[in-house]
Amino acid sequence: MEPQVTAGERPVKIRIADDIRLRIERGDLPPGAPIPTIQELTERWEVSPRTARDAHALLRQMGLVTGRRGSVLRVRTPRRMTVRSSDRHQLEKDLVLKSEAERARIGTSEIEMQTPIDEFEFRCVADQVPADELIAAAFGVAPGTELFRRTFEKTDRTTGALHEWSVSYIPVDLIKDNPDIIDNADQPWPGGTQHQLYTVGIEITRIVDEVTSGMPTTVDQQRWELEDGIPLLKVRRISIDDRERIVEVSDAVFPADRTKLVFPTPLKRFDEPRSD
Amino acid sequence: MEPQVTAGERPVKIRIADDIRLRIERGDLPPGAPIPTIQELTERWEVSPRTARDAHALLRQMGLVTGRRGSVLRVRTPRRMTVRSSDRHQLEKDLVLKSEAERARIGTSEIEMQTPIDEFEFRCVADQVPADELIAAAFGVAPGTELFRRTFEKTDRTTGALHEWSVSYIPVDLIKDNPDIIDNADQPWPGGTQHQLYTVGIEITRIVDEVTSGMPTTVDQQRWELEDGIPLLKVRRISIDDRERIVEVSDAVFPADRTKLVFPTPLKRFDEPRSD
DNA sequence: GAGTGGTCTAGACCACTGT
DNA sequence: CAGTGGTCTAGACCACTCC
Numbered sequence: 001m002e003p004q005v006t007a008g009e010r011p012v013k014i015r016i017a018d019d020i021r022l023r024i025e026r027g028d029l030p031p032g033a034p035i036p037t038i039q040e041l042t043e044r045w046e047v048s049p050r051t052a053r054d055a056h057a058l059l060r061q062m063g064l065v066t067g068r069r070g071s072v073l074r075v076r077t078p079r080r081m082t083v084r085s086s087d088r089h090q091l092e093k094d095l096v097l098k099s100e101a102e103r104a105r106i107g108t109s110e111i112e113m114q115t116p117i118d119e120f121e122f123r124c125v126a127d128q129v130p131a132d133e134l135i136a137a138a139f140g141v142a143p144g145t146e147l148f149r150r151t152f153e154k155t156d157r158t159t160g161a162l163h164e165w166s167v168s169y170i171p172v173d174l175i176k177d178n179p180d181i182i183d184n185a186d187q188p189w190p191g192g193t194q195h196q197l198y199t200v201g202i203e204i205t206r207i208v209d210e211v212t213s214g215m216p217t218t219v220d221q222q223r224w225e226l227e228d229g230i231p232l233l234k235v236r237r238i239s240i241d242d243r244e245r246i247v248e249v250s251d252a253v254f255p256a257d258r259t260k261l262v263f264p265t266p267l268k269r270f271d272e273p274r275s276d
Numbered sequence: 277m278e279p280q281v282t283a284g285e286r287p288v289k290i291r292i293a294d295d296i297r298l299r300i301e302r303g304d305l306p307p308g309a310p311i312p313t314i315q316e317l318t319e320r321w322e323v324s325p326r327t328a329r330d331a332h333a334l335l336r337q338m339g340l341v342t343g344r345r346g347s348v349l350r351v352r353t354p355r356r357m358t359v360r361s362s363d364r365h366q367l368e369k370d371l372v373l374k375s376e377a378e379r380a381r382i383g384t385s386e387i388e389m390q391t392p393i394d395e396f397e398f399r400c401v402a403d404q405v406p407a408d409e410l411i412a413a414a415f416g417v418a419p420g421t422e423l424f425r426r427t428f429e430k431t432d433r434t435t436g437a438l439h440e441w442s443v444s445y446i447p448v449d450l451i452k453d454n455p456d457i458i459d460n461a462d463q464p465w466p467g468g469t470q471h472q473l474y475t476v477g478i479e480i481t482r483i484v485d486e487v488t489s490g491m492p493t494t495v496d497q498q499r500w501e502l503e504d505g506i507p508l509l510k511v512r513r514i515s516i517d518d519r520e521r522i523v524e525v526s527d528a529v530f531p532a533d534r535t536k537l538v539f540p541t542p543l544k545r546f547d548e549p550r551s552d
Numbered sequence: 553g554a555g556t557g558g559t560c561t562a563g564a565c566c567a568c569t570g571t
Numbered sequence: 572c573a574g575t576g577g578t579c580t581a582g583a584c585c586a587c588t589c590c
Contacts, residue, residue: 014494048561063491070568070575089541209539213489213507213532215339218290231489231507256489263485263539265365324580346587
């Protein structure tokens with residue numbers, strides 16, 4: 001068979017993949033349905049197995065199909081989305097003035113309510129690092145400024161898969177008045193940042209979430225147990241206090257196939273009745 | 277040369293890609309630097325050209341390198357990010373009560389300020405469609421409910437590349453009292469949704485943005501002129517009025533390599549001075 | 553025109569699934 | 572154990588870039 005030259009046309013692998021993609025989008029191939037095997041594609045399109053496989057790979061990279069080695073590829077079934085709302089910022093602040101017992105109870109139940117705690121392992125590592133250029137720019141301080149850093153991980157106890165990951169930076173200068181923060185930094189509950197800052201007289205009055213997205217590295221894919229074609233949502237949280245200082249910068253990562261970020265914006269009411 | 281069997285090891289193409297990835301992450305290969313060619317990789321790793329190419333493909337899929345056909349692949353230089361803040365929701369509402377002249381002036385200058393208007397072509401198509409299951413669920417209405425739909429596109433006048441895309445749905449029942457909305461629907465400025473709803477007595481009091489991310493299809497890649505390894509950010513905007521009705525649902529898409537979504541959250545002040 | 557990556561062939565071997 | 576996809580070989584040809 002002579003080579004299927006791309007004579008001004010789109011590559012064959014793309015034509016094959018698009019054909020299947022359209023069948024999926026039309027609902028002709030519903031979620032869970034097997035897509036044509038490599039064998040079938042080589043016969044139907046008269047291409048080498050390698051080209052048929054490239055078409056399969058394209059469909060995986062678009063996040064449309066999944067399948068482990070050895071089984072047929074199937075149309076991806078959407079996963080249940082975990083909602084993460086910026087409402088939690090105010091909820092956390094509301095906890096600051098409550099008693100410690102209440103904080104522990106409400107904090108884990110209301111804000112982190114969704115999962116039985118036993119299934120997961122929390123890990124929190126705290127240390128102190130000089131700011132590199134990127135994080136220094138985020139704070140608007142000089143590179144080298146000492147930062148208190150905490151990295152937080154939630155992993156599935158059985159599979160070892162990562163479920164949550166974030167890192168938080170606070171300028172050491174801001175919190176050095178309360179050595180408790182640094183000494184007891186390894187608590188497994190990250191919701192307490194606002195309370196901790198409150199103990200050194202800092203009130204956070206504004207939080208800015210910056211959302212971007214990017215593809216995982218091969219290592220990220222393994223750690224998060226991500227399938228092909230699934231991006232990562234990246235959220236940088238910037239906490240600003242009543243003196244307009246940036247007091248905390250936090251970066252968090254969420255797999256896009258199981259996370260929905262929600263940001264409610266209340267609008268000011270019109271003061272006067274309208275005239276029409 | 278005998279086949280490089282994956283003897284319990286990670287695949288060779290992944291080992292090659294990870295080696296280069298680490299050099300990039302260490303800064304050893306800075307943005308713009310050429311990565312090793314296929315030829316070099318075949319010699320250095322003693323693999324077939326195809327395997328070296330697969331390593332290249334992996335690096336592209338991770339969004340780490342770029343390059344057109346015929347030129348060496350280079351480490352990706354981050355693009356300038358266009359910021360899109362949820363502050364625009366309040367800004368748009370503020371415009372509602374202003375005069376038409378002011379709306380036109382401020383609307384295009386403050387909210388859509390960033391780009392010279394001549395370089396882009398705006399296109400807005402309006403029609404009326406019955407709600408499919410998905411969008412009906414978003415509104416909480418029965419499928420088949422008539423919806424007023426507007427799709428909005430901003431394309432680069434020279435290259436034809438897509439720069440903005442969104443679609444907006446409003447239940448026809450809500451706006452049928454003002455036929456002007458439907459008749460004059462093709463205005464190129466999408467910022468006026470709140471004003472248009474105001475003309476039929478609807479005041480939007482809350483807007484909820486839902487953010488997810490996914491990979492583009494091959495067609496999306498062409499239309500947006502997206503390089504490999506760049507996800508799309510997807511924002512569903514739900515507008516709720518003073519009677520807690522969902523009055524508009526809008527879906528927008530943004531390329532993740534040039535868009536940063538920003539969501540400021542003001543927090544309530546502590547009423548009383550703290551006691552310590 | 554030399555060099556580069558992109559597509560494709562016609563296989564081989566392997567890992568894994570599912571029966 | 573038959574069937575499937577994943578990896579890899581050793582090339583060929585093509586499109587494109589850069590000099």
